[in-house]
Amino acid sequence: MPGAIKGVEVVALPVLPGDDDVPVLLGPGAAELNEQLDVDLVGVAELHGLTGATAEIASMPVPAGTSSNPDLRLVLLIGVGEARPIDLRRAGAALARATRDRAAVATSLPAVAGVDLPDGRELVEAFVAGTMLGGFVFHWRSAGPEHHPVRRVVIAGPAVAADRGVLERAVALGGAGWRSRMLATVPSNLKNPAWLAGQAEEIAGAAGLEIRVWDEEELTRDGFGGLVAVGRASATPPRLIRLDYTPRGVSIRAAKKLPVVVLVGKGITFDSGGLSIKPGPAMVSMKRDMTGGAVVLATMAALADVDCPVRVIGLVAAAENAISGSALRPGDVIRHWGGRTTEVGNTDAEGRLVLADALAYAVAELDPALVVDVATLTGAVKVALGQQVGGLFATDDAIADRLVAAGQRAGEPLWRLPLFAGYEDRLASKVADASNDPGGAGAITAALFLRHFVGDVPWAHLDIASVADVEKDWHEWTVGPSGFGSRLLLTWLGSEDPVEGIGS
Template identity: 50%
Template sequence: MPAPELLDPASSAWTTSAEPLADVLADLDPTDLVLAVPVPTGGLPATGAVPAALALVGLDAGDVVAAHEPTAKAGSITRIPLVPGERPVRTVLLVGVADSSPSQLRTAGAALGRAVKGRAAVVSLLGSGAARAAQSALAEGLALGGYSSPRWVGDKATPATAPVGEIVLVGSFDDPTVRRSVVRARATMLARNLAVVPSNIKNPAWVAAQARTLAGRSGLDVRVWGERELKAEGFGGLLAVGAASATPPRLVQLDHVPAGATARTPRVVLVGKGITFDTGGLDIKPAEAMLPMKTDMSGAAVVLAVLAACRELDVPVKVTGLLALAENGVGGAAYRPSDVITQYGGRTVEIGNTDAEGRIVMADALAYADLRLDPAVLLDVATLTGAARVALGRSMAPVFGTDDAVTAALVAAGEATGELLWPMPLVEDYRAGLDSDVADINHIAGSGGGGGSISAALFLREFVGARRWAHLDIAGVGRSDVDRGLLTKGGTGFGARLLLTWLEEMS
């Protein structure tokens, strides 16, 4: 069943205004109105827009500094409540912005977004006159800082805390930049919403239904392979991983075709890992490791969210999304260690560990993309290996690739959005570890060799042909254990903003 409350993330109404602050405040209800002013490196200035704004609500900048000692540290918040009915706002927030660089304004925006959750409106002077990249970062921070993961209460999913009702950015802003940033942030929210849905609700058929709904809303073509079609066309990896589940696997294809596209318009294919729950299969996970596995479809959630935003952002290239959906269960029909399966396209794979199922379903989708879709660039995103988390922690993801220009462009998009990537090598010496005595390839390397994230990438490379290909392993960054900054506990939606930024700049 489609879930419209999840597919339309709760967000604020956004406005940019170059009108005098007094006029902006006069048009808003003061009873639950917050005014946010920046505190830059060096402290509150003696002249200019900030002291004028404080004076407008009856505060003297010098007195504020003496009484409250606000700091410029990015994200610091100093709260000054005002007497109800006597001022045009209810609360003033002094927000540290440091040097107003993109990273500092993103941090400040996230802190502000968290501070005003549930309020009727916030009028903000943060970021006025800053570079477009910094204004974009501010908008992303404000939007995502105000996001709350859904909760299941009664018969529907609702956000834990509603975001601020209205956000008004006052001063010198580039309105298209702000609006595009909000669209990208909403894509991240959508990916987060999907990732945290409990797996007694979310199975491959459920995700496919959400994809159909989003395709109708977003002008996408959609195709869904059910169990019968997967068998008929030889998607042996998806069928093996999903064999023990009560809900059979699905493969979903979504297509964005920009206005004016021709046969020469390049196609980018994005493949997302969509394991709706991962028990580990017969190589069962320990209980603690199994607990967060409802988010093991985060790659597919990101790809779906990216495709849903392509039309609104006027992405200029053809984009195809492939969602490889399965539940890795335990049962009499489960695939086994040492089984040999046949992937799409005919390559045989010896199963080394049923808990390394993500690369098996991804291999089917990558081979299909290579053999049938003729992509100019092929990219996959997956919560694939614990080794990626060990190597780079929770704040940066490894990117592997066969083309230096593609990798560099992805890294640049990550720097622009704060979703950081680190280029990792495809070490040819490690490829021998995937050799099999009984099949074309083993899907995991021999024990004790280390480099698990690299070996997984080398396995996936076997299925992309000669394509320009990149692989994002988001196992570390795809989940958060805390509510902090832009992040909320659960799925992070990592990759949605960087992939959209990367796609928008293609031609």
């Protein structure tokens, strides 16, 4: 029970809605702590007006500790609502905010209602992700951060004790969300394409991945015209990053028979808009325009931790969209990898230009069973969906269903939008195969533009511009770049057969 764990200064207990006779119920560990403190904790909850609603919180100081734990100084009562994964995720975030700068907390929140594994795995994953991400901080202050996340969280209860592997997977999922959020938050005077490639090299070394990085000369030589064109105005040249994952214990011969999933991430490390320059306020958050690339890197880093059973190749098309005498101009025509051409109508529609190269290369050279790209691509998707759900386009119903389900479980929801062929004529150009600035129905036409580069390969496109920025703290989401997407991709790729039924 959490109250008996020595050395922790905070104990957090779940509170559930009761009935007319008993307004609230307390979860595992409450009875024992009642005896040790000689306090009616249900009465404390009622005194604070708790109803058991998700993420409600009340605190009770314990100045002298208890006989079993003299270090105890605070008891937290946290509402878990219906004790669904979303409730546990939000309760975990509330716990993180209430315990920042603390050394240790013990809690029975994920063991609410006596959940047993494996049925309780989702609750553990949700709680851990909420606790980790609710405590996210990033700083570059000379004196150090204003606050630290709680340093140690001890989960008490049979749900975790029964299977340590579940806890390790949960930490990997939360850690991927943290990594993608951190990469997206790094300022662009440090973060450039070469720096991002350096991060990929560190990930490859730690996770046992193969890596290849194309520099600007190799990109030019190999025909990656979109990446070269977008990145040529910057003092920091573009890069294409490739990471390869093979499941542990699989021989080279057996690996060749496994299906290949390709993940492609937009890695625009800063987006000024180019010569079609953005308004000043719209430029402020553009350090996070590489969120798609961050998501791919974070996902690749954790594939082994979730026992992904298929081969995965991650591609990050990294460039800075800058302004100089060599900048890409409206009216220019560029030739992508594989030969397809694009007339540039708007240099601020650069994301699709770099993604096109990576998609064309993936389909022609990597023999994928399916391709998924992730990008902060259009403002239009934010207009359509607001700021709490990402946009999904797909050529295959099975992959769409898998991704939507994974997003629901991971707390990164998606909404499927149509690849409406009736807008295809808007891509027309008088001098090239397509224009990058078709206008109108912007999220759909951007997806239609990309579709030409994947041919008949099953493909899904995640336009996460709608959820890229968090304007105020909201449960597990903290102000700033969101890093949205890695948890849902890992939830999907960590399933028993991620590609089953896709393309059939």
